[in-house]
Amino acid sequence: MLVVADVLVALVALxxxxxxxxxxxxxxxxxGRRAFGTEPEFAQATRALAANQGxxxxxxxxxxxxxxxxxxxTGFGAQVFFLVCVAIAGLYGTATASRRILFVQTVPALVALAFVLAAH
Structure with missing residues (x-):
């Protein structure tokens, strides 16, 4: 169970x-424009904001x-804290930017969190 949890945490990190x-x-x-569905002008105008997000x-x-x-x-606490942060950020992104974020960010974080909690 611990190995699966570690692999899932590593995947979320990647x-x-x-x-x-x-x-x-x-x-x-x-x-980048394809991934986020942006036009060249918008991407150029928001370059610094995107870098900050990155x-x-x-x-x-x-x-x-x-x-x-x-x-x-220490590792357990860090994993739980950062997975919760990822899940919350994903929920916010889903609500404000794109539903796709739910599946790219939130769901993987919550699955990893479930395995981390089950392994400890």
Missing amino acids: IHVYILVLEMFLWTGPR LYNGFLAAGLIWGLIAGGS
Whole structure:
């Protein structure tokens, strides 16, 4: 159970590393615009805002990775905290930006959280 939990936490972290890359480095390119459904002018005008969002996603990923590396009660606490943060951010994004965020961000975080809690 613990191995499955760790794999799911790592997958959520990787999702957020990918979001970081999309928002910080690929936002104005074809892949970034396709991922977020933006036009070139909008992407260029919001480049700094997207990079800021990407950085926050990177912090979520870093926290999850820290939780995996730390192990024990510290790692468990970090994993729970950051998975809850991801789920809440996903719910907010779902309500304000796109329903797709529910399936890309919230559901994976909640599934991982369930396995983390069950494993401990």
